[in-house]
Amino acid sequence: MPRQQQLAPRGGHPLLGRYPATRASISRRSFVRGSSAVGLAALLAACSTKGIGITGYEPVQDRSDIDKKLTWSNWPFYLDVDEETGTRPSLDAFEEATGISVDYIEDVNDNDEYFAKIQPQLTGGQAIAADLFVVTDWMVAKLIRLGFVQEFDKANIPNAKNIDPQLENIGYDPGRKYSLTWQSGLAGIACNPAVKGIEVTSMDQLLTDPALRGKVTCLLEMRDTVGLTLLDLGYDPADFTFEQFDKAIAKLQAAVDSGQIRRFTGNDYGADLAAGNVAACVAWTGDVVTLQADSPDLQFNVPDAGCTIWSDNFVIPVYTPHKTNAEKLINWYYQPDMAALAADYINFISPVVGVREAMKELDPELLEDPLVFPDEATLAKASSFMSLTEEEENRCNRAFAKLTGA
Amino acid sequence: MTAIAHVPPTGGTATPPPEPGRSNKLTPYFLLLPAGLALLVFFVLPILTLINTSLQSGGLEEGYTFTWSFSNYWDVWVDYWPQFLRSFVYAGSATVLAILIAYPIAYMIAFKAGQWRSILLVLIIAPFFTSFLIRTLAWTTILSDTGPVTSFFRSIHVLALTDWIGLTSDSRILATPLAVILGLTYNFLPFMTLPLYASLEKQDPGLLQAAGDLYASSWQGFWKITWPLSLPGVISGTLLTFIPAAGDYVNATFLGSMRESMTGNAIDALFLRIRDYSHAAALSVSLMAAIVVLVIYYVRRSGTEDLV
Structure with missing residues (x-):
């Protein structure tokens, strides 16, 4: 290896022709120096990024009535599955009852990762793929702060009254105007x-x-x-x-x-x-x-x-044309029997009052598990974390x- | 090595070059264009963006502005010098360990393996068939506190000794500096073995015979012939091991703990958890600069400018 390299003339590469090495290397070097200086200056001058938040959002036209569709992004293993048929009973029932077809996607693996995915589009004023998605408390706080999610029309979510009173006035969203709990x-x-x-x-x-x-x-x-x-x-x-x-x-x-x-x-x-x-x-x-x-x-x-x-929560991003459909889906899962159907598979804590009664018929054994159905004394000891600027x-x-x- | 370096340059200056035509003049630049463009897009632009980000101030939500904030660099050096130090100490130790392990292996494959040579080479590369992450996680099982490996070293009191040096603590291997160094050594061993093999394999066995004819012992023969001729392999091997090891954070994450965190862990946390892009970029640029300076010094020191 050393011997072979030594055969190449010093200072010049065979590819650069056979004229005097010094000329080639000087012009090359100055070329590189010149162009990188220009590039650097241009780049430095151009670069300052604006804040990513959205202010003064004008709602887009809602096409829920004519466009009976909805895309829901959720975490993996976070909705009931019928092991035999591979169908999702609670979601199928929703489609049948409302005529809205739901595209259910398990593409939220990490709050920060999902945020990184949706942020450029939302900052750029575009609708993201999801009309409804589920993220953790502190991320919801951040999304509200940035103006990335929109206020619910509670008239479309009458079942929201079933929410556990503990979760009703959560620090980052008092009165749950922008978010409703999916699981805790x-x-x-x-x-x-x-x-x-x-x-x-x-x-x-x-x-x-x-x-x-x-x-x-x-x-x-x-x-x-x-x-x-x-x-x-x-x-x-x-x-x-x-x-x-x-x-x-x-x-x-x-x-x-x-x-x-x-x-x-x-x-x-x-x-x-x-x-x-x-x-x-x-x-x-x-x-x-x-x-x-x-x-x-x-x-x-x-x-x-x-x-x-902690809780993971439903939120509706800005710019979605299917807001009403998304609200109907949230409403669906705030029915105790549907919440019970989902909870029986997920094994987390459901935020819906009345799930305990619904579970008595569905799967009485699960009622015995204090991690899925914590008693009042335990829940009274649970605190959420202050919302932070x-x-x-x-x-x-x-x-x-x-x-x-x- | 030194003898080779003194061979006078040949060609180039001896005959005056013919006057090149216009198209002829530009040909080399056109030939360089694909590589140059690739370099520009995949190296120069990202680096410039990174340097630019490292000099900005602000936050993700209110936006970043370019302000020549050199203080970012000072901040990260003050805050993260222990991580810096650990990166270089761990990567250095892993490199030394890797030479000690890889040299005999490469030597054996090159000179003694005979017909087994190609199979052994495949075995060296075989770990790459599994994901880097999975292999590192596998070590957490192998080295677990109650597992046979740890129990054995504990029973022969090796861990008491390493506890005393500070390489381990509480007579366990996982979540200690030792585990991180071993993990780095293991993960980058093939990068040491292959260049060593390449430089050993092409040595002329006649040289050792000649040394023997001149009454050199086999030990002298090794140190005067084999080792100096393998130096290019040693140098490229150490660079290929040291550079990625210094920037690694996977081993420190899974085999180490917060007490073993390296620069890569700090960059990871700054980018993804604290979301302070300007300081993260300043730390990345600092790490790169430190590695480049170390490498230049090392290459100069070993007198091998022509080799790398």
């Missing part, structure tokens, strides 16, 4: 008693018990990990000051520094917990229900100090990211 879940402490033989019932124990050192994980979801810590310190995640937030961060930081917290995880904590690498962790109810199918010993504890509750959110995200190693 709790974050608490999951524990594998086989590892250390210890039952973990409080965040304080999770973060300080020396017997658990290196056998604890927390979620990368700031609102759940910090929310539970705030509760443990006696503060309210729905209404806290930055001083209190910083105290919670400090408590978590101490647990990071002492080696108590093994790592922060996304959805992958289940494997560590089931394999016994982790004795206890901050976890979501739905995941624990799934894990319990294989490892029945796993427990989910709601700390005495309280737990956090962009500036506050950046501050909190930054402090939490620092804690988690970035």
Whole structure:
């Protein structure tokens, strides 16, 4: 290799012809320098991006009456399926009852990812593919703030009165003008008693018990990990000051520094917990229900100090021509029997009052599962997370990211 | 190596070139056009956009404005120097480990494998048939706290020693620096092995015979002939291992923890979770610049400007 390369004349490449090497290299170099300087200057001058939000949205004409269609984007495994036929009973019933054909797409895998997908179109004033989609609380808050979602016409959603009173006046959307809950879940402490033989019932124990050192994980979801810590310190995640937030961060930081917290995880904590690498962790109810199918010993504890509750919510994006159809679908799923049909498959917590009664006929056994039908005492202990302005959110995200190693 | 570098350049200046015609003059540039365009679209433009973003200030929701905010760079250096340091220490350790493992393998395949050579080469590449992510996740199972590997090293007190050095903690391997370094070594090993093999394979065995005729021991023969002639492979191998390893964040995510986070993890969090594009871009540019400076120094140091 070295010998062969040496055969090429120094300073010039055979492809550049055989005239004196110096001339070629100088002109090439200056050409590159000149063009890159021009390019850089042009680029720098051109670049400043505007804000992405929408103000003064003029509603587009609603064609729901003549165009009986609807596209609904949702998360995977988030709607009932008849295992034998592969059909979706509750959705088929909706199509039959209303004559609206629904294009159901499971393309929401991650709030931020979905946001990145729809944001350029909405900022550019175009309708996105979905007429209705489902995202988590804090993302709904962000969408409302940016003007990306539109106010419901509640006359089309009379069943909205069935919503759990706890969820009726949520911080980011008082009176639920822009969003309605699809499913909820709790974050608490999951524990594998086989590892250390210890039952973990409080965040304080999770973060300080020396017997658990290196056998604890927390979620990368700031609102759940910090929310539970705030509760443990006696503060309210729905209404806290930055001083209190910083105290919670400090408590978590101490647990990071002492080696108590093994790592922060996304959805992958289940494997560590089931394999016994982790004795206890901050976890979501739905995941624990799934894990319990294989490892029945796993427990989910709601700390005495309280737990956090999150919800995924229906929202209707701006520029959709099928707004009324979307509202009819939301209304459909706020009927207790339809909500029960969906909940029986999804195993999360339904926001619709009356599902418990409907479930008695459908699947009485599920009523016994406290993770799917938490009792009043548990729900009373559940708090949601305060809605944050962009500036506050950046501050909190930054402090939490620092804690988690970035 | 050095002997080769001193060979005087031949051709080019010896005969005066014929006067090229006009079309002749432009031909080389036309021939360069496809590569030049590709370079412009896939390298120059993204880099310029990145540099531009790194000098902006503002936020996603109110918009970014270009303000020559060099302070972004200062901010990320102050905040993320531990991640920077870890990137280079972990990637450096992984590179050294990879040479130690890959050299004997490449040597064996090149000189001793005989008819097995092609099968062994396929085996070196075989891990690429599975996704990088899946292979890294598989290591979390292999190294699990109660698994046989960890239990074995714990029982022979190796982990007590590494605990003491600080490579592991609480006598476990997962979520420690050791796991991240091992993961990086494993994932980039083929990139070390293949260039080493390529440079060893084409060596003339006659050279070693001649050394033997001149009473060199086989050890001397290796250090005076085989090793110097394999240096181009060593250098391209270390570059191919070190550069991607320094920017990696998958190993630190799954095999490490927040105590092992590398620059890649910080960039990931800044872009996707904090959504602070300007600081994320400043950190990316800093990482690139640091790698380029290190690589230039390394290549100059090893006197191999002509090789890479």
